[in-house]
Amino acid sequence: MSSYFSQAAACAGVAGALYVTSPAIWAGLRKRSIENNTAYFDMQKLGTSREASTKIPGTAVVCGGSIAGLITARVCHDHFERVLIIEPEAWLTTEEGQLTEAYAQASKRARIMQYDAYHGFHAFVYSALANLFPNFDEEAANSDVKVDRTNMDFRVSGVAPPPAPKYYGGNYPKRLWGSRRGLETLLRRLALDKKAYPNIEQVVGSVVSLVPDKHHSGTLAGVVYRDETGTTREIPAALIIDATGAAQAGQKWLSELGYAQDLHIQSYNPRAVYACIIMRVPPSFWDSLSHMPDNARGPGAGPVMFLMPNIEKENRAAVVVRNEHGFIHMIAAAWGSPDMPTTLDEYIAFVHSLHVLEPLPDWLFDFLDKLHEVEDTFTLQKIRQSPSSLLPYEKCQSLPDNFIALGDANCRINPIYGQGFAKVVTGASCLNTLLWQTRNDLVIPRNFGRKFFNLQAPKIQPFWTSPKLFDYPRPDTVPVPGEYDTQFFKFMRWYFGSIRKLARKDEQANLVIYRNGMMLDSAPIDLFHPLLVTKVFWRWLTGVA
Incomplete structure (x- = not known):
């Protein structure tokens, strides 16, 4: 690993010289990194609605009514005349699904193993929810979901x-601090509040297929779902969102229509x-x-x-x-x-x-x-836990214009690291950004789905890559075929560990770790600030523990 140290030390010297001579260049690189690799700026745009006259006619159909579906439905309410959540579990449409005391629910989510477990929520997640729901703090207090500093x-x-x-x-x-049961129930009560969000409704059913648009090639006309009585129904849709979670059902629906035939799913256990x-x-x-x-x-x-x-x-x-x-x-x-x-x-x-x-x-x-x-x-x-998996839709040659997938439906990761909710917020924020960029359009524009996946992919890539740093060294881990615990991974673990040690005495390192950990105004590039890199390698060269 010494070759990595020497190469990195040389790079640190070059980067340090660049920073000293041209701090404006570093500031520009940092801003670009935050824009491209995080949803921090996208998140800040959440919660602002189009004027009613400029909302997209038709229905945004959200397939799945869990956390990803509820947050996405709230985003779509700002841009569409109607939002429909199709959720398989009937009890979630009743009062029980929205209780302030979620622990009193007699029912339990059938398809979510971690429903009763603690979930990790970054400061980034709280900021997004506060933007989407102006009364979030008040309703969180009613549910005893803790919001603090x-x-x-x-x-x-x-x-x-x-x-x-x-x-x-x-x-x-x-x-935030709370259980999955507590926060999901809180979000359902907020999103399905008819006074605040009258355009959102939820029906019981399971989506079974997509309907192609016979008049517009490359566009979907709607979805087919089976309701709680077993009756098959068809719903027209302006936009279709796969929020089916670990089922990742969208890949099957697309494949049946000839889309995403070259989708190569990455998976490791x-x-x-x-x-x-x-x-x-x-x-x-x-x-x-x-x-x-x-x-x-x-x-x-x-x-x-x-x-x-x-x-x-x-x-x-x-x-x-x-x-x-x-x-x-x-x-x-x-x-x-x-x-x-x-x-x-x-x-x-x-x-x-x-x-x-x-x-x-x-x-x-x-x-x-x-x-x-x-x-x-x-x-x-x-x-x-089920294996982790990534569906890189952005690499597919053929995608419909009005289909997207986010949350676990697009990328499922090891929950031990507590990043799942942030990944959902990242996807929903990307959707909102694109809808705002096209706010003068009363229809979903061509290639909207591809633009979404291209925007989302680099922002969720860190959620997919960073767990590998700590999963791959484990002897029982089964990596993505062809991958292994590389020397680069080993170097990065050493480097991150060195920053953590430095943070106990150095305020710059402490702030970088805090901002990255809470997903605040930070980006991966912050971990490689020239002064920080120099401090780490100076400690290594001088033998400081």
């Missing part, structure tokens, strides 16, 4: 994180498995835990601790989070087939056994041990 306790190999960047002066960007333990505590539970830090026990707190492994020493991770209505979620995650905890005592032993470079704080185990008081609320869910 907490800086989470994220530890790699048990090493305590640095203080939050001074850049924010203690006023950190807002973010990280063989990730996790156990999610859920317990519920009363408000008085926290009274004897005053020695816990405020970001873990305060009234608005969400995180307790995130424990991620050093991949050279450990293949397991643990997460402890406070969710809505007093529920505590404890996750044990791993790659391969290790024994997973099935009781509270086994979970405590699991956390104790993790390889760490610094001892974990006593308050964490005091908290876990105190959960024995509410052991009668214990529930357990074990999940083996």
